[in-house]
Each structure stands twice: as structure tokens, then as C-alpha cells.
Amino acid sequence: MVEKRDTKEKILRAALEMFTESSYSTVTIDDIAKRAGVSKGGVFHYFDSKLQLAKKALVLGVKMLWAKNIDEQLDGCKTPAEKVWVIIDNSLSGIIEQSKLMRFINDMYTYCKDESGTMESIKNIWEEHIKIVKTTLSEVGVSNPGLKSRILCACIDGLIYQILTFQELKINLDSLKKEIYDLFVK
Amino acid sequence: MVEKRDTKEKILRAALEMFTESSYSTVTIDDIAKRAGVSKGGVFHYFDSKLQLAKKALVLGVKMLWAKNIDEQLDGCKTPAEKVWVIIDNSLSGIIEQSKLMRFINDMYTYCKDESGTMESIKNIWEEHIKIVKTTLSEVGVSNPGLKSRILCACIDGLIYQILTFQELKINLDSLKKEIYDLFVK
Amino acid sequence: MVEKRDTKEKILRAALEMFTESSYSTVTIDDIAKRAGVSKGGVFHYFDSKLQLAKKALVLGVKMLWAKNIDEQLDGCKTPAEKVWVIIDNSLSGIIEQSKLMRFINDMYTYCKDESGTMESIKNIWEEHIKIVKTTLSEVGVSNPGLKSRILCACIDGLIYQILTFQELKINLDSLKKEIYDLFVK
Amino acid sequence: MVEKRDTKEKILRAALEMFTESSYSTVTIDDIAKRAGVSKGGVFHYFDSKLQLAKKALVLGVKMLWAKNIDEQLDGCKTPAEKVWVIIDNSLSGIIEQSKLMRFINDMYTYCKDESGTMESIKNIWEEHIKIVKTTLSEVGVSNPGLKSRILCACIDGLIYQILTFQELKINLDSLKKEIYDLFVK
DNA sequence: CATGAATGAGACTTCATTCAT
DNA sequence: GATGAATGAAGTCTCATTCAT
Known part of the structure; x- marks a missing residue:
């Protein structure tokens, strides 16, 4: 049983x-x-x-990595700005794991693109994540939070992709996080 | 012959x-x-x-798409700011083609990761591109052009990745370009 | 129990x-x-x-189909000629069922041909049937009842086989029965 | 080549x-x-x-066995009655080979019954053969040659089937041929 | 140079059979 | 008695690669 x-x-x-x-x-x-x-x-x-x-x-895999108790961490934040930092920090800290998952997603895409279902469900999980980022950016008070949330997430994805493809970032991860934070929150 | x-x-x-x-x-x-x-x-x-x-x-494939006469276009620009726009516009306009190439790169990574050579040469082409972006951002006068050039490129890669995986961006491409431009050039 | x-x-x-x-x-x-x-x-x-x-x-399956109370039906006949008709009519009326069973027998033959036992026991049931037909033809007074009984049964089997293989007989079943009857009883 | x-x-x-x-x-x-x-x-x-x-x-297999130069042999016959004998003799002489082919046909039926094509083409060859038998019986002057040709062929098939299933006929093949001949030609 | 017949390792998948519960 | 999880042998089929012509 x-x-x-x-x-x-x-x-x-x-x-x-x-x-x-x-x-x-x-x-x-x-x-x-x-x-x-x-x-x-x-x-x-x-x-x-x-x-x-x-x-x-x-x-x-997607559920395990993306649905990782980020909610709890966000709840523990005092200011919206802090939340943004948690999002950026969180995503980029597990960058190796993320890149492996990305490779897998990418790989499966080839086999599932003509069918509906699998990629859809992953997309849904993804959209959930975007929504949280958008809400957080709204709270911080930035302009165009809808666009910016997508750009921020794209930024993180792009970095993950670079890790995946080239195995290194050539730049200190912490400086990157800080720069990204400044860029979006000012 | x-x-x-x-x-x-x-x-x-x-x-x-x-x-x-x-x-x-x-x-x-x-x-x-x-x-x-x-x-x-x-x-x-x-x-x-x-x-x-x-x-x-x-x-x-990488050479054909990445080395696409961007140099000429940049030469034709009057202001550095215009150059940034050309870079963003260029990369995101061929987003479908880019995403297909990205999938291929990703796919090959699996077969070449344990060997040196192929990915290296792609990386070199990539670094060339980064350098151009960095130079351009310097000319515009932004702070930390080294970091920002990587972030800008990551941004674009991330958007391409979204297209690859989900087949849609859900956001108007032109608004995105403009927002990204504003974000980096202010 | x-x-x-x-x-x-x-x-x-x-x-x-x-x-x-x-x-x-x-x-x-x-x-x-x-x-x-x-x-x-x-x-x-x-x-x-x-x-x-x-x-x-x-x-x-063989017992259920072949040992089907034909004895009772034959007992109910008044003349030997009527018995022959019952045999022909009986065999050809359940022709679809017969053909399915024939297919199964045929199929199993492949798996049992090298062993003694199974096909033997089916053969015995078959010989029983032949004997009844032979006796009946004797009663009718035809010449060579031994040979004729085998030919009559072969006839019926052959028709069943055609049904099995081609799914149709292309000829009216009742005309066939009558013609066969005439052929053997005259 | x-x-x-x-x-x-x-x-x-x-x-x-x-x-x-x-x-x-x-x-x-x-x-x-x-x-x-x-x-x-x-x-x-x-x-x-x-x-x-x-x-x-x-x-x-079907072509090789069924389309076996029976035409030539029939051409060589002087009387229609002789032709009937050739048909009976021919079919029953290669009875072992025939029974093996029959088993194969039967076997394949299971795998092809839901599709159109294979069994159809075999049926066509079969119908050709029936036609020749019918014509020959007509020439002999028997009544109902259409029905009788089918019955004659069924007879032969049934004997082949018995060989297939029981490996023996229990009766002298030549007596059988003669009896069948008499039965149909009188 | 070019062809495509031939090879064979190796993949996915099925299914009769066993056995602990 | 009854269940169904687990096994593993064996089968079909694919495809990169070789090589004679």
C-alpha cells in the first residue's frame, strides 16, 4: 500500500x-x-x-523548484523593497539547479510542442510566479509593474541560461543581484 | 572544385x-x-x-544569426542612445529565429558539455557581442556598463527563452522594447 | 467449494x-x-x-459446439434422409460460431503439434462425429458411406473455412444446404 | 542492381x-x-x-501454390471430364503444402481482418480459381455448376483442413479422389 | 566523388510468471 | 484463496556507420 x-x-x-x-x-x-x-x-x-x-x-521538477516556499519568505518581509530583494536573491542563488531544470524543460519542449497539456501546465506555474513578482513590484511603486515584472523574470531566466550554456557568469553573482535590484527598484 | x-x-x-x-x-x-x-x-x-x-x-547558425551585420547598423547611428535602441530592436525582432537557435544550442550543450571546443567557440562569439553592448552602454554614460551589458543581454535571452518555451510573450513586443530601453538608458 | x-x-x-x-x-x-x-x-x-x-x-469449446445435442435431434427424426438433413442444416446454421472455433483450433495446432494430447482429444471428438454421419449415410443406403461421410464433413468444414477467411459465402446458404443434400442423398 | x-x-x-x-x-x-x-x-x-x-x-505463397500452372494442364486435357479429374488430383496431391499455406492464411487473418487489402487480394486469387472450376463443371454438363463448383472447392479445402489439424486422413487419398470425382461428375 | 545496401548495437516495450502479503 | 507489484527474457524496430561498387 x-x-x-x-x-x-x-x-x-x-x-x-x-x-x-x-x-x-x-x-x-x-x-x-x-x-x-x-x-x-x-x-x-x-x-x-x-x-x-x-x-x-x-x-x-518544476513544482519542486518553482513552488519552493517563496511565499513564506515573502511573508516574512517587512517592506516591499525587501520582497523584491528576496525574489532576486532566491532565484539566482539556486542558479545551477535552475539551469539544469531549464535544460530539461527545453529538451522536453521538442517532444511536447505538438501536443497540449504538459507545456501548458508548466506555463501555468510560471504565470503564477510572474503574478507574485508583479504584485510585489506594484507595492514598491514602480511604473509599469506589468511590463517590469516580465522583464525582471526574463533577466533572471537569461542569466540562468548563460550559466546553462557557458557554465560560468564571469561576474560576481552578488554584484549582479545588487545591480538588478537597483535597476528595477531604483 | x-x-x-x-x-x-x-x-x-x-x-x-x-x-x-x-x-x-x-x-x-x-x-x-x-x-x-x-x-x-x-x-x-x-x-x-x-x-x-x-x-x-x-x-x-550562431555566426549567421549573431554576427548579422549589426556592426554596419551601429555605424549608421548618430548617437550612442540610438545604438542601444538598435541593439534591443535588432535582437528582439528576430525573436522566433533566435529561439530556435537557442533550442539547438541548448540541445547540443548536452552532447558537448564534457568536451572543450564547440561551446567555447560559441562562447567567444557571444563575448564579442557582449563587448559591443558594453562599449555602447559606456558611450551612453550609464553606471556600471560591464554589469549592465550582461544584464541587458540576459534580459533579451530570457525573453527569447520565454518565446521558445511558451510560444508567446503575452505582451506587446514594442512596449517591451521601449520599457527595456528606458530601464537601461533612462 | x-x-x-x-x-x-x-x-x-x-x-x-x-x-x-x-x-x-x-x-x-x-x-x-x-x-x-x-x-x-x-x-x-x-x-x-x-x-x-x-x-x-x-x-x-469443441465440446460445447460439436457435442451440441445433435443426438437428441437425430433421435427425433423419422427417416434416415431426414437425419442427413439435420446434420447438414445443423452444421451450417452455426457457421459463424464454427468458423471462430476453427480459427482457434488452427491457432492452437501450431503450439501443440509437437506434443501428444490436446489435438488427439479433439480428434477423438471429431471421429465420434464422423461415425454418426457414417452411420446415418449407411441408413440412407448410399454407396461407400465411409468415404462419403468424410467427404460430407470435409465439405462442411471447407465452407466454414471460407467463411472464416473471406467473411462471406457469396451464395445463399439455403441453396447450398439443399444442393449438398441432393449431392449426397440423391 | x-x-x-x-x-x-x-x-x-x-x-x-x-x-x-x-x-x-x-x-x-x-x-x-x-x-x-x-x-x-x-x-x-x-x-x-x-x-x-x-x-x-x-x-x-498463395500465388506460388494456387496459380501453379494449372492452366497448362487443363489445356492439355482432351475431355471436360478429364479436366475435372486434373483439378481434383492436382489440389489433393499437394495437400501437405496446401495445409501449411492454409494455416498461414488462417493465422494472418487474425492480424489483417480489420484492414482491407491483404485478405482481399487473396480472395481475388481464390475467386479466379473458383471460376475455372465452375467453367469446367459447366463443360461437363452438370446441373448448378455455380453451386457445385463452390461445394467441390469446399470439399477439397475441408480435406486440407483435416490434414492440417489431424496430420492424417485415415483414408486412402486415391480412393477419396475417385469418390469425389464420381460424386460431382457421376 | 557518390551511392545505398548491409550491419548490428542498443533502445523501448510487452507479458508470462512468481511471490510476498 | 486472492491480489497485484515486481521481474526479466525476449521481441520489434531504429539508425549511425561502413564499404563494395
């Missing part, structure tokens, strides 16, 4: 780990099974196909 | 087209050969392996 | 249904279990293997 | 041999490749899938 949930969970986590490390096509069901400690057949007992497993793993 | 160069070129372009449309593993040598109008064996006559071909195609 | 017999019977009937509809290799234990309303393990509780189950189902 | 046709032919013949000996699901692509003397990949170079190969092999 509890076992069942556990095995499925184990497979899902193993899949997430592997798919964030390598590309979808490079990772084999065998690899995942081995890492999860189950047999190849076991994977198919819980998931219909490799693709379905990857999709589920992707959603899990 | 000229023929030779042509065939190789044809294969390279066909590969670039296909690899920007689908993922590396999805595209087959057969597909590329067919699109290039040569035989499967022909591809291996000019390239050692699929991976080598993909790398060459990637570099070609 | 009674339950036990019931479960086994349920499985057997479910198996017969499925094996007459699709081929042995296409039908899975899961399918049978589902149709019988038991678990996969349940099937193996009553039968050693898929093949053994199929054999038992085959014999059941 | 000639090679190409040869290899495809070799595979087709190997497939026909194996599929007439065992069931579709039991025969593996590996088996066929081995018997044809090519690699597994070679099979897929010429045929899209196992099923497609089996269909092609089936049609080949």
Missing part, C-alpha cells in the same frame, strides 16, 4: 535526476530503473511510456 | 535547418541527406559523424 | 471467448483475468500456464 | 518458409534474417515491419 506509492515516487525522482543531467534521448529506461533500484519492467508497471514518465518528472 | 564546396555547404545548411526545427536525436542522417539532396553516404563523405556535423551546423 | 469451481469456470469461459475472438498470442492473461473478473494471479492459481489454459479452453 | 532484387527475394522466401511452418508470433525477425542469411537490419531495409513482410510473404 505505502510500498506502491514509494516505488512510483522512487522511479519519478530517479527519472527527474537523470533527465536533468542528460538529455531525454540519452537517458535510457534501464538507467532510470537502475538508479531507482527497480527492474526495467517495474518502470512500465507505473508509467505507460518513457515520454509519459519524462512529462511527469518534468512537472514534478 | 566549386561543386565540392557546394555539396558540403548544402549538407551543412540542411543540417542547420533540421536541427533548429527538431532535436538532435530526432533528426536522422537520412533526413538531412534527403533535404540536402544527397545520399546518406554523401553526408559521411564530408563529415566524420553526426555529432561533428551538428557542431559545425551549430557554429554556422 | 462451489465458489472454487465457479471461479475456475469463469476463467475458462473468459479464455474461450477471448481465444476465439483473437489469436493466442494477442490475448494476454491480463485480458482474460479482466474479463473473468479476477486478478492476474488468480488465473495462475487455477491453471499452470497460459498454454495449459488455452488447451483446456479449446477442449471446452 | 541484381543483388538488390535477390536479397529482397531471399528474405521473402525465408519468411514464407518460416511462416508456413510456425505461427506469425512464434517466428521472429531474427529467425527469418538468419535463414535468409542477412542481418536483422537487412530485413527492415526492405520491409517496413514484420507484419508487412508477412503479408507480402502470404501473397507470394
Whole structure:
């Protein structure tokens, strides 16, 4: 009973780990099974196909990283400005993890672009995040919070992308955070 | 003689087209050969392996898109501020093409991360671009042009990434350009 | 106790249904279990293997269709000629069912040809039937009843086979019955 | 050039041999490749899938056996009655081969029944054969040649089926031929 | 130079069967 | 008795790569 949930969970986590490390096509069901400690057949007992497993793993990954209790941290802030700082600081601190997830999302996009569902659900989680940023920027009192929230998030994504592609930022992360903060909050 | 160069070129372009449309593993040598109008064996006559071909195609793609005569356009500008606008406008106008290339880069990263060479050469092209942006921002007189140039480029990359992943920006592109311009040039 | 017999019977009937509809290799234990309303393990509780189950189902099917109270019907006939008609009419009226069973027999033949037992027992049932036909033809007074009984049965089998393979006979069934009757009884 | 046709032919013949000996699901692509003397990949170079190969092999088999130069033999006959004898003699002489082919046809039926094409083309060949029998019976001057031709063919099919299922006829083949001849030609 | 037939490693997936609960 | 999670052997099919012509 509890076992069942556990095995499925184990497979899902193993899949997430592997798919964030390598590309979808490079990772084999065998690899995942081995890492999860189950047999190849076991994977198919819980998931219909490799693709379905990857999709589920992707959603899990996005939820784990993006839905990371940022709400609590924002609640603990005294001023709106502080909130902005928390958002920037938070996003860029887990930049390596973020970049791996981004790679995975990007990879899966190729396999899911013609279907509706998977990317949609990720988009929804993403939009939730944008909304929080927008509200926060509004509270700070900046002009055009709608546009600015998207630009701020794009900024962070772009930096993550640079890390992903080049493995380094060449600039001190803390200076970057500060500069971004100044740019948006003035 | 000229023929030779042509065939190789044809294969390279066909590969670039296909690899920007689908993922590396999805595209087959057969597909590329067919699109290039040569035989499967022909591809291996000019390239050692699929991976080598993909790398060459990637570099070609990056050069074609990033090294796109921006220099000339910048030369035509009268004020530094105008140059910044050209940079922003240019990058975001070809956003669909950019996003496809980004996907390809991302895809190849998985296959090349453990080796030195390919990603390095792309990085170099990228750094060239950053340098131009930095110089331009300096001329405008903003503070911390080094940091700001990276942030501006990250901003643009992040927007491209959103297009790539979600197929839409939900915001008018021109308003975005203007807002970004204001943000960085004030 | 009674339950036990019931479960086994349920499985057997479910198996017969499925094996007459699709081929042995296409039908899975899961399918049978589902149709019988038991678990996969349940099937193996009553039968050693898929093949053994199929054999038992085959014999059941043959008995159900061939041993179908033809004796009673023959007993009700007043003349030997009437008996011949009953045999022909009976066999060809259930032609669709017969053809499904024939397909199953044929299918199983591949899996059992190298072993003695299953096909033997079916053959025995078959020989019983031939004997009845032979006796009946003797009573009618035809020449060579031994040969003719086999030819008559072959005739019917051949028509069933045509139905099986081509799904239609292209000829009115009643005319056929009458013609066959005339041919053998004159 | 000639090679190409040869290899495809070799595979087709190997497939026909194996599929007439065992069931579709039991025969593996590996088996066929081995018997044809090519690699597994070679099979897929010429045929899209196992099923497609089996269909092609089936049609080949039917053509080879059914379209067997019966026309020439019939042309050589002096009287219509002689023709009938040739038909009966011919069909029942190759009864073992016929029964193997029948098993294959039957087997494939399961996999092709929901699609149009394969069984249709076999049916056409079959109908051709019926037509010849009908014409011959007409020439002999029997009543209802349309019905009788179908019954005669059914007779032969039924005997083939008995051979297939029980491996023996229990009756001398020549007596059978004679009896059938008498039955239809009188 | 060019072709495309041939190879074979390796991927995904199915499914009969076992067994702990 | 009954369940269904787990196994793993085996099958189909793909595709980069080679090589004779």
C-alpha cells in the first residue's frame, strides 16, 4: 500500500535526476530503473511510456523548484523593497539547479510542442510566479509593474541560461543581484 | 572544385535547418541527406559523424544569426542612445529565429558539455557581442556598463527563452522594447 | 467449494471467448483475468500456464459446439434422409460460431503439434462425429458411406473455412444446404 | 542492381518458409534474417515491419501454390471430364503444402481482418480459381455448376483442413479422389 | 566523388510468471 | 484463496556507420 506509492515516487525522482543531467534521448529506461533500484519492467508497471514518465518528472521538477516556499519568505518581509530583494536573491542563488531544470524543460519542449497539456501546465506555474513578482513590484511603486515584472523574470531566466550554456557568469553573482535590484527598484 | 564546396555547404545548411526545427536525436542522417539532396553516404563523405556535423551546423547558425551585420547598423547611428535602441530592436525582432537557435544550442550543450571546443567557440562569439553592448552602454554614460551589458543581454535571452518555451510573450513586443530601453538608458 | 469451481469456470469461459475472438498470442492473461473478473494471479492459481489454459479452453469449446445435442435431434427424426438433413442444416446454421472455433483450433495446432494430447482429444471428438454421419449415410443406403461421410464433413468444414477467411459465402446458404443434400442423398 | 532484387527475394522466401511452418508470433525477425542469411537490419531495409513482410510473404505463397500452372494442364486435357479429374488430383496431391499455406492464411487473418487489402487480394486469387472450376463443371454438363463448383472447392479445402489439424486422413487419398470425382461428375 | 545496401548495437516495450502479503 | 507489484527474457524496430561498387 505505502510500498506502491514509494516505488512510483522512487522511479519519478530517479527519472527527474537523470533527465536533468542528460538529455531525454540519452537517458535510457534501464538507467532510470537502475538508479531507482527497480527492474526495467517495474518502470512500465507505473508509467505507460518513457515520454509519459519524462512529462511527469518534468512537472514534478518544476513544482519542486518553482513552488519552493517563496511565499513564506515573502511573508516574512517587512517592506516591499525587501520582497523584491528576496525574489532576486532566491532565484539566482539556486542558479545551477535552475539551469539544469531549464535544460530539461527545453529538451522536453521538442517532444511536447505538438501536443497540449504538459507545456501548458508548466506555463501555468510560471504565470503564477510572474503574478507574485508583479504584485510585489506594484507595492514598491514602480511604473509599469506589468511590463517590469516580465522583464525582471526574463533577466533572471537569461542569466540562468548563460550559466546553462557557458557554465560560468564571469561576474560576481552578488554584484549582479545588487545591480538588478537597483535597476528595477531604483 | 566549386561543386565540392557546394555539396558540403548544402549538407551543412540542411543540417542547420533540421536541427533548429527538431532535436538532435530526432533528426536522422537520412533526413538531412534527403533535404540536402544527397545520399546518406554523401553526408559521411564530408563529415566524420553526426555529432561533428551538428557542431559545425551549430557554429554556422550562431555566426549567421549573431554576427548579422549589426556592426554596419551601429555605424549608421548618430548617437550612442540610438545604438542601444538598435541593439534591443535588432535582437528582439528576430525573436522566433533566435529561439530556435537557442533550442539547438541548448540541445547540443548536452552532447558537448564534457568536451572543450564547440561551446567555447560559441562562447567567444557571444563575448564579442557582449563587448559591443558594453562599449555602447559606456558611450551612453550609464553606471556600471560591464554589469549592465550582461544584464541587458540576459534580459533579451530570457525573453527569447520565454518565446521558445511558451510560444508567446503575452505582451506587446514594442512596449517591451521601449520599457527595456528606458530601464537601461533612462 | 462451489465458489472454487465457479471461479475456475469463469476463467475458462473468459479464455474461450477471448481465444476465439483473437489469436493466442494477442490475448494476454491480463485480458482474460479482466474479463473473468479476477486478478492476474488468480488465473495462475487455477491453471499452470497460459498454454495449459488455452488447451483446456479449446477442449471446452469443441465440446460445447460439436457435442451440441445433435443426438437428441437425430433421435427425433423419422427417416434416415431426414437425419442427413439435420446434420447438414445443423452444421451450417452455426457457421459463424464454427468458423471462430476453427480459427482457434488452427491457432492452437501450431503450439501443440509437437506434443501428444490436446489435438488427439479433439480428434477423438471429431471421429465420434464422423461415425454418426457414417452411420446415418449407411441408413440412407448410399454407396461407400465411409468415404462419403468424410467427404460430407470435409465439405462442411471447407465452407466454414471460407467463411472464416473471406467473411462471406457469396451464395445463399439455403441453396447450398439443399444442393449438398441432393449431392449426397440423391 | 541484381543483388538488390535477390536479397529482397531471399528474405521473402525465408519468411514464407518460416511462416508456413510456425505461427506469425512464434517466428521472429531474427529467425527469418538468419535463414535468409542477412542481418536483422537487412530485413527492415526492405520491409517496413514484420507484419508487412508477412503479408507480402502470404501473397507470394498463395500465388506460388494456387496459380501453379494449372492452366497448362487443363489445356492439355482432351475431355471436360478429364479436366475435372486434373483439378481434383492436382489440389489433393499437394495437400501437405496446401495445409501449411492454409494455416498461414488462417493465422494472418487474425492480424489483417480489420484492414482491407491483404485478405482481399487473396480472395481475388481464390475467386479466379473458383471460376475455372465452375467453367469446367459447366463443360461437363452438370446441373448448378455455380453451386457445385463452390461445394467441390469446399470439399477439397475441408480435406486440407483435416490434414492440417489431424496430420492424417485415415483414408486412402486415391480412393477419396475417385469418390469425389464420381460424386460431382457421376 | 557518390551511392545505398548491409550491419548490428542498443533502445523501448510487452507479458508470462512468481511471490510476498 | 486472492491480489497485484515486481521481474526479466525476449521481441520489434531504429539508425549511425561502413564499404563494395
